[in-house]
Ligand SMILES: Nc1ncnc2c1ncn2[C@@H]1O[C@H](COP(=O)(O)OP(=O)(O)OP(=O)(O)O)[C@@H](O)[C@H]1O
């Protein structure tokens with residue numbers, strides 16, 4: 064019996080290879096480092112007392128992720144549908160689950176490169192000040208998970224349409240709503256529900272250096288939820 | 304012969320009216336079946352349902368006994384598919400692409416490289432393995448598409464209009480390839496080119512407006528066209544009028560038309576329906592026998608096979624068709 068496990072990896076590896084064949088990934092990586100460097104310098108020379116606190120940088124970087132994630136994911140499924148290349152893949156014995164997970168894995172590899180590249184900032188800062196590497200690690204894990212949610216949302220948006228532009232706009236809108244959900248001023252359970260939904264609120268425990276289990280679960284369940292929706296979308300659009 | 308692919312009453316609706324209705328046929332191992340129909344007839348739709356890309360609204364597809372509804376993966380393992388204008392990944396090299404598809408098609412790891420080499424040699428892709436797919440000419444892209452479809456040696460090979468958009472030399476090559484795969488696989492291919500279907504197929508399924516309107520071996524279809532009559536053309540050394548008279552006397556002959564005479568050799572066109580139980584070859588002998596008493600010598604005799612075009616045109620001109628009450632008619636309700 065031939066195994067069909069690991070086909071997600073075949074898809075993911077191809078996605079990873081193709082990502083770095085187009086200029087888009089390099090341009091995004093360049094911009095990411097440029098803006099992150101700008102944030103970092105801003106924090107170090109701030110007139111309100113320069114800070115070497117990495118948590119503030121992460122708080123700023125996740126805002127950048129709201130813009131980055133749609134770009135990293137808009138192509139994934141929308142382009143497959145536009146060109147029809149999905150037809151050749153989905154008529155092989157691959158399941159939609161493996162297909163979607165593979166796409167996600169490919170994008171996650173690219174995002175991991177971004178996360179690691181941003182590691183130069185703590186490295187440089189550690190020459191000027193003493194850093195608690197445990198807290199830095201927790202903050203970076205939080206940022207990585209935040210991005211992982213962003214990519215899952217982006218992948219879902221990309222499964223809904225055959226236009227990369229539409230996919231990018233939809234994922235940006237969803238991410239922004241999730242990020243700002245607690246902006247609505249209410250009270251009672253609505254407020255706490257909205258606050259619970261808010262992406263940024265769950266980052267705090269990471270950036271202060273303590274990884275809270277419920278925040279971890281929040282991120283992981285959002286990822287699982289959007290991956291599930293993406294798989295459903297791929298399944299359903301064949302019935303259209 | 305073993306049935307490799309069984310298509311049983313598949314219906315696919317896009318919205319209320321378009322799509323295909325109640326398509327039924329089967330393909331045996333070692334057989335090439337042509338799905339023939341004009342633009343928009345539903346060829347692509349049928350093939351997409353068979354390959355599991357589109358779910359059918361009704362009906363069943365079975366490959367070597369596995370039902371597409373119950374065991375979709377088992378069915379997909381057994382089908383190689385070359386879609387219309389194959390949507391390959393332009394940003395990969397041919398070799399990487401074939402390797403990628405080999406993995407998806409579950410070619411065992413130790414056989415992948417040798418299979419790619421074999422297929423590339425057979426399809427003459429050796430020189431382009433390192434090139435980007437997006438830079439290939441149409442003919443090469445079509446061959447790469449065919450290569451990925453046969454990498455895993457599927458029992459069933461499905462090709463959607465494999466010769467469309469190719470130049471004449473490439474059309475001949477592609478037809479040769481399809482024919483050569485016919486001996487190992489059960490091949491189903493679609494086309495709107497009659498001569499091509501006749502050339503390659505053992506069976507023809509004609510679809511029009513989403514329904515099967517006729518099917519059979521190419522020769523059967525052309526016989527049916529004239530209500531069972533066939534056309535023979537003879538060139539005979541002898542006087543045209545007398546030769547024609549002698550041929551008219553043969554049982555089953557409907558009409559004889561002299562078509563000219565030169566240097567004592569005349570050409571006559573005979574339309575005849577061989578009597579029950581007599582094959583067309585035996586009937587040709589009877590025509591020749593009719594020449595013997597006059598002492599006229601036969602120069603040339605052939606059966607005219609051009610009437611599949613007429614079958615097609617006639618079947619697809621539905622008004623005309625309906626008035627004739629063809630039994631194979633399965634046109635859906637309006
Ligand atoms: N995705 C779709 N949504 C709605 N209608 C469709 C879709 N695909 C095909 N159709 C319609 O179904 C009918 C059959 O189309 P199909 O593409 O199967 O024909 P075809 O025989 O392959 O034609 P061609 O020779 O042009 O390739 C047509 O009327 C077509 O417009």
Ligand SMILES: [Mg+2]
Nearest residue numbers: 346347348387
């Ligand atoms: Mg078509």
